[in-house]
Amino acid sequence: MTEATDRLLLGLEDVSYQAKDRLLIDRVSLQVRRGEILTIIGPNGAGKTTLLKLALGLLPPSAGRVRRAPGLRVGYMPQRLAIDPSFPLTARRFLSLAGPTAPGSRRKILAEVGLQQQIDHQISHLSGGELQRLLLARALLRDPELLVLDEPAQGIDVHGQAELYRLLADIRRQRGCGILLVSHDLHLVMAATDQVLCLNRHICCSGSPESVARTGEFLELFGPAASRSLAIYSHETDHHRDHRHG
Numbered sequence: 121m122t123e124a125t126d127r128l129l130l131g132l133e134d135v136s137y138q139a140k141d142r143l144l145i146d147r148v149s150l151q152v153r154r155g156e157i158l159t160i161i162g163p164n165g166a167g168k169t170t171l172l173k174l175a176l177g178l179l180p181p182s183a184g185r186v187r188r189a190p191g192l193r194v195g196y197m198p199q200r201l202a203i204d205p206s207f208p209l210t211a212r213r214f215l216s217l218a219g220p221t222a223p224g225s226r227r228k229i230l231a232e233v234g235l236q237q238q239i240d241h242q243i244s245h246l247s248g249g250e251l252q253r254l255l256l257a258r259a260l261l262r263d264p265e266l267l268v269l270d271e272p273a274q275g276i277d278v279h280g281q282a283e284l285y286r287l288l289a290d291i292r293r294q295r296g297c298g299i300l301l302v303s304h305d306l307h308l309v310m311a312a313t314d315q316v317l318c319l320n321r322h323i324c325c326s327g328s329p330e331s332v333a334r335t336g337e338f339l340e341l342f343g344p345a346a347s348r349s350l351a352i353y354s355h356e357t358d359h360h361r362d363h364r365h366g
């Protein structure tokens with residue numbers, strides 16, 4: 121690995137978060153490097169969004185340390201659009217609300233996420249998958265070194281989800297950024313991820329998708345059907361994998 125690809129973007133060391141009388145995050149450590157995709161999976165209420173907020177610096181840890189590379193540029197994609205999607209607004213205008221960017225960059229990024237045809241469309245006319253890609257485009261505007269995505273494929277059909285994860289893999293390859301994402305879509309997310317972290321307040325298990333799928337903790341949380349589909353998927357996609365991780 122070169123020095124550039126080895127660059128540590130984000131590191132959490134024994135991070136805990138206590139909200140009133142509940143411990144929401146219990147001694148979690150993780151690292152995201154340049155060019156690496158780390159996926160957090162876990163049941164509802166496991167603390168996934170809380171962990172992202174700690175990673176982004178939106179919540180202060182009650183214990184432990186969060187380290188971000190100095191001057192790190194982060195692009196954040198929330199679960200869903202914070203404005204009413206029926207509000208009259210074109211895709212181009214939506215991106216311009218995110219602040220000034222270099223000339224032509226909005227058009228370029230819309231093309232990168234496959235929305236070049238929809239640039240002047242009203243956001244109310246976009247499909248669920250197109251709306252998510254627009255949110256992704258906004259997260260890319262600042263040329264992030266780290267992309268943080270909270271359930272990016274929520275509300276999209278299976279075909280759209282597969283497309284979105286392929287797009288994320290392309291973005292990682294072309295831009296070399298690190299990606300930290302939360303997902304429920306076990307089967308699909310494994311196509312792109314390097315490391316999986318299974319969270320249930322604390323880390324139940326972590327590692328490559330193949331190794332995590334074999335652990336007892338994973339089976340307990342998600343059941344043998346999920347494990348089988350993971351194993352089949354990782355086998356099918358072995359030859360597509362980046363050889364660094366293959």
Ligand SMILES: Nc1ncnc2c1ncn2[C@@H]1O[C@H](COP(=O)(O)OP(=O)(O)OP(=O)(O)O)[C@@H](O)[C@H]1O
Binds near residue numbers: 167
């Ligand atoms: N500030 C807070 N104070 C008290 N409880 C909180 C606070 N924020 C979140 N919670 C609770 O902590 C738990 C974890 O929430 P979080 O949103 O991080 O889980 P999640 O894994 O992202 O869940 P989901 O998959 O349902 O989105 C939930 O039970 C939630 O209600």
